[in-house]
Amino acid sequence: MSAASLPAWVLASSLLPAVLIFLLPESRRRTRTTLNLAAAGLKLVLVAAMSWGVVRNAPHEVRFTMWPGAEFILRGDALACLFAGLSALLWLFTTIYAIGYLEGAPNRSRFFGFFSLCVASTMGIALAGNLLTFLLFYELLTLSTYPLVVHRGTEKALAAGRTYLRYTITGGAALLLGIAVLYSFAGDVEFKETGSLRAVAESQWPLLRVAFGLMIAGLGVKAALVPLHGWLPQAMVAPAPVSALLHAVAVVKAGAFGIVRVVYDVYGIEFARELALLVPLTIAASVTIVWGSLRATQQTDLKRRLAFSTVSQVSYIALGVSLFGPLGTIGGLVHLLHQGIMKVTLFYCAGNYAETLGVHDIRELDGAGRRMPLTSAAFTIGAVGMIGVPPLAGFVSKWYLGLGALEAGHPWVLAVLIASSVLNAAYFLPIVHRLWFRNASAPWPDERSFGRFETSLWFLIPTLATAALTVGAGLFAGMPFSPLQWAMLITRREYLP
Amino acid sequence: MSPALWYALVGALLVAVAFAAFAAHTHVVRRLLAFNVMGTGSFLILVGLAQHERGPDPVPQALVLTGIVVAVASTALALVVFRRWFAATGRVALPEDDTP
Amino acid sequence: MIDAATPLIPLAVVVPLLWAVLTAVRPQVRAAWLVVPGLLAWCTTAALLWSHVRAQGVTQYALGGWAEPLGIGLRADGLAATLTLVTAVIASACALHRLLSPPAEFADHAARWFWPLFFLLGAALDGVWLAADLFNMYVGLELLGLSAVGLVTVAGTTIALAAALRYLLAALLGSLAYLLGVALLYADYGTLALASLANGFTASTTTLVALALITAGLCLKTALFPLHGWLPPAHGAALPPVSALLSALVVKASFVMLLRIWLGPGVSLLVPAVAQGFGVLGAGAIAWGGWQALRHAELKMLVAHSTVAQLGYLFVAVPLLVDASAAARASAWDGVMLQVVAHALAKSAMFLASGALIAAVASYRVDDLAGVSRHMPLALFAFGLSAVSLMGLPPSGGFSAKWMLLQAALASGQWQWVFVLLGGGLLTAGYVFRVFRASFLQGAEDRFTPTPLGWDVVALALAASAILLGVMAVAPLEVLRIGAPPSVGLLLNGAP
Structure with missing residues (x-):
């Protein structure tokens, strides 16, 4: 395990447990609990190690090419560590809470599997090093939270799930369009402190504004900006640990964090002000x-x-x-x-x-x-x-x-x-x-x-x-x-x- | 009028008539017959094309031969399937076309 | 290396053909000892061919040493090699599903003919991918149509028989139109080899009529809206492995032929109006197929209508392949190639998973899936993964394809297709989440029929490869660019 691949390990520390938990039979309660807590603890340690890289001003980075012109980048920069640290910490507590909450309830394998997948997506969102990687995990988060929202399987839960999907999938489409528009003239935009779009010609500025509006609208759905917030109160039918996850750790935070990334690390705060x-x-x-x-x-x-x-x-x-x-x-x-x-x-x-x-x-x-x-x-x-x-x-x-x-x-x-x-x-x-x-x-x-x-x-x-x-x-x-x-x-x- | 053009015209006429029959009928066997007439029409066009001043051209002949084999095989397959359909339901037309 | 005579090319057709004969000698319902070696040989051949083309570039072969026009010329470019490999993989998955089926599935006496027809279908597919001239394409297409119809009837139900008959009539009409068109082209140009036609068509009346006939025939076979009526019943009524093969590969055969003809010699006649016309029909397919999938009560009909919609994406790409800048055309080519492969993997996974779900609840209806998420988590997970690709959500091959098409549309300023692509994704989400919604309802217990675990594993493997294709598309795209038509390949050949 080389130090540079640390971001990949942070991701893997909830992705692998997710797979293992899916495969565990419903009755293996003790194994599942151990796995959950060990993974949560390990993740905290890994995120702390990653933060040390930031302090030394040498953030860890993993990248490979998905297809020509599209990179997959995980990078543990300062902002990433902020969000990853929060999620890792609160995931540990929420896992403990959820274990108690679901004592004796059915479908625990499914629940904890998607729960881990959800945190894996959140980690991916935190560590994403460019807009495409961010989008990838942002959509994965939508998909992995849906089974948690409808977990109880009642009509009311399913109705809430439907509302949740309508909002988030449409928001995801807006975000995709915004990123695609930006990509069409600026190429693969990597997150960079102080932003990287300053070089764009002034004739393209209207398109930059369109892309910004689309991306903020897409992110605003998860961040529950009025009037895009309608799904959040409805999603309250979900079990309490899921609500905690939606509200504090994962979903709304992913939206808010995305806004932070777009403003600071894509446009740059100074440039964003210039564009009004x-x-x-x-x-x-x-x-x-x-x-x-x-x-x-x-x-x-x-x-x-x-x-x-x-x-x-x-x-x-x-x-x-x-x-x-x-x-x-x-x-x-x-x-x-x-x-x-x-x-x-x-x-x-x-x-x-x-x-x-x-x-x-x-x-x-x-x-x-x-x-x-x-x-x-x-x-x-x-x-x-x-x-x-x-x-x-x-x-x-x-x-x-x-x-x-x-x-x-x-x-x-x-x-x-x-x-x-x-x-x-x-x-x-x-x-x-x-x-x-x-x-x-x-x-x-x-x-x-x-x-x-x-x-x-x-x-x-x-x-x-x-x-x-x-x-x-x-x-x-x-x-x-x-x-x-x-x-x-x-x-x-x-x-x- | 050259013989080749005659072939083509008669062939086109056959195809047109047969296509009308194919579209108009609902009885599966009638549609199969119409399809076979259509096939014959197109083979006529093809054979007409095969006549050159330089003598017969092997490529359209090969096309026609293959086309005939395919037509025979498909008709046979269609008849087998139709017989099973008829035995199972006693109907001669497909459900969507059946307007009693 | 254009002229390297590699025997791998004919082997890709001969191996499945040989096993079609072997299994036909004494037709049996279950013959794993005979089928499995065949699948292994087939996959090996296809994989070797793929890596050969990857290393050596376009490879040609003249069967029996006969030259054109009477000889059978075969040509393996990147598209052909990739599709041959995908065919072998998906066919093997479908065959495993069949081999693992419980005995009740083999009640009908026509079931004995499954294996000969199955291998014949594979040989015909490989024949179409590798054909170097319009006539061989015709032969392949005919064999394909007949074996596909035969496989639909293996289901044995009256619904399947009716669907097979309708499918057969459509297929016959389509191939007759194609044959007439080919003959007219021959009258004009005196050759049928795509390589000899490379100078391009001229806009003579004969050529235009011929192209119209060929296009109409092939569109009917590809089930392009509004000529799609035969597809949903046939794909919905067949056995799950058959539906998977039909939706994943068979409809793609006629599409690949269209692509080869229009982007090859026909590209000078593919004026913007024609190309946009293809796009409009594709958009119609996305809207209509999606709408039908939203309101159909039966699971397999939902999936079948989804095929109609997904085929629409292929046609939406046509205007982007010609009516755009070189960079946009290159992006559109990558997109449409990836969509062909990703949809093949995802849709076959979805049909196999649906088959398992339907068998478990012993009902075709979506609403009867209540509680299946607890009983069949793996099958549902496979369904979910394939749905991710079909919706075009990342990470998946479907997403990467959609992204490239989006880039092509944006780069050429064709915003109408941007909205079609995005709207299609939302519509897809609408109908696949119907299935999840139903499956998460807490239903009655203890009424599930146990199904083989192997079914779920096979479906899961296909779905996972559709997902992986999204993040590891570099090598497949590299190969798919080999021998791309010059009209789209300007940037591709040689450029990074």
Whole structure:
């Protein structure tokens, strides 16, 4: 195993388990669990090793020619390590959670097989070194998440699956067209810090804008930019670990990450500003942030409220990307990580309530804090972090986004951020209030006992771990290798000297 | 009018008539007959082409010979399949064409 | 090395022909001891021929040492060598599927004729790929039509008999039109060898009538919309391995002939209006076939209509092969070649997987597949992989082909085909996900018939090769460019 092929091994560390798990008989529970956890752990180690290459400024790279003029490139650059690190970490926790969640449920081989395939696609998206390789894994992600969304096999799940496909396949077609248009006059565009399209003749600029619009539209479907977000709330019928995966680790993140790649590593932030591409993106992101928050306040189903919250929060990333200036960039990039950690915590908690108490509706949560103090504490941390209260992770993101807005000369964005924070508070604080300050008025709809702890340890450990990370990412933002420091490292490399 | 042209004209006429019959009929055996007449027409055209001042040309002859072999084989195959179809269903036309 | 007389070329036809005779001597329903060596010999010959052409370039052979016009000239260019190899591989997969079938499949007495007809079909296919003149193509095409019809009847059902009859009538009409056209061409040019016709056709009345007849006949045999009516019933009613062969390869034979004639001597007459006309019919096929596949209740009819749609992509490529810049034409050539191979692999995998699924639930209906995802994960996975290629999603041969056609369309500014290509992909997604939707429903349990595991493995292997073709297309494309028509080959021959 040579060091240069490290990106291929990162990919293989979830692709091979996927194949093995598909082949495992349903009954081999212990083998499957071991395989899952070993692969997740191994991947973390591999991603860490890959990040070391970035620090030494010698990123690992694997490439071969798929057909003349089309390269397959995996490269562990700084941005790739950011996303791969997030996915590897959260995959470990989500795997633990999913093992507990699916205890005794049917079709586990199929579930974990596609689960691993899904993470393999996400790793591919993170490591892709050019647009074609990115597209390849982006579509693979669509295909591997479909079986997870419809996993329960009910009419409702299948209807959600159909909506999911309609949006993502059409989005994929838009992305394909955008990439094809770009390729037709710029050739095989590799991702490169500060971008690589500056050399394109000015007569081609209109086509560059068309390609940008198509690509952002295609990526915007997965990133749930309004009005392309319709699939996300519907996909809530999926099992809780899948929701966590869709919302925090894989799907919406893949879209947001794609936007980051296109703006910084294809067009280059300076060139994108020259083409006047950034302001429309700022506006789209701002509209999404406010609209998602508004819709979240109207939901009474806990998971649906969280879903609309995702719509809103993921667009912070696009917002940061579109604000010209290093501070905005830092805000957007760091939120890629912070939103993942916080949202995954909230979804674990929603799953814990549903699995332990049978609670799905917010109005049934009264007094749950006394029955499940640890889960409720984690939920509170996640919620308060989302609102942006210091010193939690969300605050760091919002602080840099605000500074970035001023730096880019869009002070109105501050109003968007403040409005969003107020709305965040309006839909999260009532839940926190119900958890801690109200008494249970009725027996829990469907209570299960897990012995000594408030819920299964499979659930509790990931929930507490990500909650701790939410606190840590804020408190220790100044330490080396914190998300913030890594985002700063990327930012230093993305702007022209 | 040269003999070659006569052959071609008669052949073309046969093909046209037979094609009309092929399209108009639904009875499988009638369609097969029409196809065979069509084949004969095209062979006439081919043989007409084979007459040169330099004497007979072997290539069109070979084409015709092969064409005849193919026509015989296909007709035989078609009749075998049709007999099985007729034995199984008692119908003489294909389902989509059957307008009783 | 144009004149290297390699015996591999005739062997590619003779080996399957020999086994057609051997299996016909005493027809048996199951004869693995005889069939398997035949398949091995066939695959070996095809692989050797492929690597020979890869190393030496276009290779010709005059059978029996007779020169034109009466001799049988054979010519192996990259396209012929590749398709010969693909034919041997897919035919072997289909044969394995057949050999692994449970005894109930062999009830009909016509089943004894499966193997002779199967090998005859293979010989005819190789004959068409390797033919160097219009007459040999005719002979190959006729043998192909007759053996294909015979194989459809092996299913033994009345539906299959009716479909076979309809198929036969269409095939006969098509080949008669082709024969007439060929005769008229001979009257004009005095030769039928494609090499001697290389100077190109002139726009005489005879030539135009001849080309019209040839094109109509071959389009009928390729089931180009709107002449496709015979295809879905025949491909839907045949046995799964037969459907796989028919959809993957047989319809491609007449398409390859069209390509060789129009891009060879006919290229001067392939004016933009004609080329665009082919494209419009192709677009019609994509739309109509896709729409029919969306609403058909039966699984195999869905897959068969998908073939009609996928053949449309081949014709959409025609305007890009002529009415475009040299670079775009080169890209279109790569695209159409890859589409031929990728569709052959994916569609045969899909038919074999469908056969397994249908046998497992003992119903032809898509809606009856409920719960099959649990019982038949491998077959469904094979179906899924082949669907990825058909939808043109990456990574797959279908995607790479679509990408190259897209590039050709964009480079020549023909945006209409860009939207046809993308729309076709969405339509395909629509109908293949009907199958997944049905299979993920939690249905009643314990009503599945067990099917041989080997069926799933064979289908999976074919589907996986369709996927692999997408990321490892360098070597296949290199070979497929060998001996490409000069009109598209300007950039290809010699350029990287």
